[in-house]
Amino acid sequence: MxxxxxxxxxxxxxxxxxxxxxxxxxxxxxxxxxxxxxxxxxxxxxxxxxxxxxxxxxxxxxxxxxxxxxxxxxxxxxxQIESRDGAPVATETAKPGLTVVRDLSGEEWHTEANVQASVVTALAARGYRVLSVANTATKEHGIDVIASREGTTVAVEVKGYPSRTYADPARAGEHKKTRPSTQAGHWFAAAVLAAMRLRGREPGWSSVIALPDFNRYRDLFSETQGSLSAAGIVVWWVDEEGAVDFG
Incomplete structure (x- = not known):
């Protein structure tokens, strides 16, 4: 259940x-x-x-x-999923009868909610039973996605990619003082810390970080890949079409 x-x-x-x-x-x-x-x-x-x-x-x-x-x-x-230009989107991770569904009514595909939605649907397509999904819109505390399959439990820490403007309607059009690449570094560090803490609390679970596929995150991953691998932490990549690269 x-x-x-x-x-x-x-x-x-x-x-x-x-x-x-x-x-x-x-x-x-x-x-x-x-x-x-x-x-x-x-x-x-x-x-x-x-x-x-x-x-x-x-x-x-x-x-x-x-x-x-x-x-x-x-x-x-x-x-059928449509991209922002109205063209149908094909996804490699979706099986027949299962579609990656994201809220693309806004301008950005790389929000935390959209990355999370892609991960959840991709896991379901692979036969995982999704046990819990945190509400990213309310910044709910806890693990973003927990799923299980054949006795294996996967816990996923999800991050989006920073926007140049604020999501708060009251600050619409106002540009952030912190550059997205700088903020992305903070978000990456927070994701790594959360994944490390999970390894300590639940050593039997697979600890995963899910990120939108941006060069900034790729560079940060390249610099820390050895340490993450040694700690048993895996990184999944979500592209603009919602396809998930499980590595």
Whole structure:
């Protein structure tokens, strides 16, 4: 049984795959227009499935939110992803019937939330059961993604890449004083520290850092690769199309 905990419009929810399956049992699917999710062997529009499973009106969330949390529970997703220029995006990590779904309504693909969504869906495509997904939007503490497969547990510390402007609408258009490359160094160091602490707390788990594929992060990884390998820490790379390189 997979469990997802998340905050939606200020309210905290917990949803398990078993509960979602029970609530959708016998529910007739509505016509599918774009994204779909398979529950109990039946394909549903993602917004219908999420509305029934969580009990929240579909007017209070977008389809990308539903996709992200349903993928975290291990349910297969279908649909077409479009890049910012409207062209379809193909991903190497997606299996037939499973699609990497990210919120690309903004300008940047490399936010922590989008990197996390790509990792979660790629893990599900590889047969992992996603045990928990932290809410990056609220800066929820704890491990960003925990998943298991065949007795192996993987814990993933996810980082995005810094933007030149603030995400806070109140500061929209205002440029940050710290250069993105400098801030990326701080974020990389924080990810390494979190991964090291995890190795101490859970030595039997695989400790992973997931990063968007930027030259700055590649350079930092090159400088620390030997030490990370010695510590048993793996780095995964997520590209602009959402494909995950597991190394």
């Amino acid at each position: 997979a469990l997802a905990a998340f905050t939606l419009n200020g309210t905290r929810y917990e949803l398990s795959s078993d509960v979602a399956e029970a609530r959708l049992a016998g529910v007739m699917p509505e016509p599918i227009r774009e994204h779909a999710v398979q529950v109990n062997g039946v394909w549903y529009p993602v917004k219908q499935a999420f509305e029934v499973a969580v009990g929240v009106p579909r007017s209070e969330f977008i389809s990308h939110t539903a996709c992200r949390h349903l993928a975290a529970l291990g349910f297969p997703l279908q649909g």
